[in-house]
Amino acid sequence: xxxxxxxxxxxxxxxxxxxxxxxxxxxxxxxxxxxxxxxxxxxxxxxxxxxxxxxxxxxxxxxxxxxxxxxxxxxxxxxxxxxxxxxxxxxxxxxxxxxxxxxxxxxxxxxxxxxxxxxxxxxxxxxxxxxxxxxxxxxxxxxxxxxxxxxxxxxxxxxxxxxxxxxxxxxxxxxxxxxxxxxxxxxxxxxxxxxxxxxxxxxxxxx
Amino acid sequence: xxxxxxxxxxxxxxxxxxxxxxxxxxxxxxxxxxxxxxxxxxxxxxxxxxxxxxxxxxxxxxxxxxxxxxx
Numbered sequence: 391x392x393x394x395x396x397x398x399x400x401x402x403x404x405x406x407x408x409x410x411x412x413x414x415x416x417x418x419x420x421x422x423x424x425x426x427x428x429x430x431x432x433x434x435x436x437x438x439x440x441x442x443x444x445x446x447x448x449x450x451x452x453x454x455x456x457x458x459x460x461x462x463x464x465x466x467x468x469x470x471x472x473x474x475x476x477x478x479x480x481x482x483x484x485x486x487x488x489x490x491x492x493x494x495x496x497x498x499x500x501x502x503x504x505x506x507x508x509x510x511x512x513x514x515x516x517x518x519x520x521x522x523x524x525x526x527x528x529x530x531x532x533x534x535x536x537x538x539x540x541x542x543x544x545x546x547x548x549x550x551x552x553x554x555x556x557x558x559x560x561x562x563x564x565x566x567x568x569x570x571x572x573x574x575x576x577x578x579x580x581x582x583x584x585x586x587x588x589x590x591x592x593x594x595x596x597x
Numbered sequence: 598x599x600x601x602x603x604x605x606x607x608x609x610x611x612x613x614x615x616x617x618x619x620x621x622x623x624x625x626x627x628x629x630x631x632x633x634x635x636x637x638x639x640x641x642x643x644x645x646x647x648x649x650x651x652x653x654x655x656x657x658x659x660x661x662x663x664x665x666x667x668x
Contacts, residue, residue, distance in 0.1 A: 472613060585646065588648065
């Protein structure tokens, strides 16, 4: 009797948790989207400040500073955009209960994100030690480039750590086929980081 | 054997750009009928991802960002 009442209690608790998940999912999604919008505002303010300063100067880049390496930038961009595609397919495979392919795409995303950070490190090393461009000593160009790409790189670093945690959680059974909001949030965050790079790549390397 | 690193980078960028643009366009097409706020945002993000891949592809082939060397 006691066992039966406990199991009924456990079932009721489980159903309550399911109901709570359904009721709060929309709120959590809205909260996460608001976080992304606030991050978008942060990037926008820096981007518009950069464009304003760039257009108020005499030519760009300033004298003594050569243009950024487009070929490395393009390669690095493709690596990051590729990670966006793999992240999308990781989530799709999770939804379709295909854990093997989910794990493959998730690990590919983490690897590609790390490769992008390595590419950024190569770019920074070249700029600092070969071109002698620094954050504080190269005027508006150095300050705006290192601030914006550094801020983006920080987001990518956080994203790689976030996705690694999500992957470990999914391996340990935290998410199910029906309850996977963490993975949805991780995918939204990673796509956001990709899209910000579309803008940064265009304004620093292509115009 | 001498390898021209910028040409190698551009080649990988072009090939990768084509692949990513096609894959993201297909993902967008597959998700086109899905509903909900999160799926709406995913569709927007996939569209921009496809645009970014095309931009990187055009930069790789030299259509964009092809500036003359400073004297």
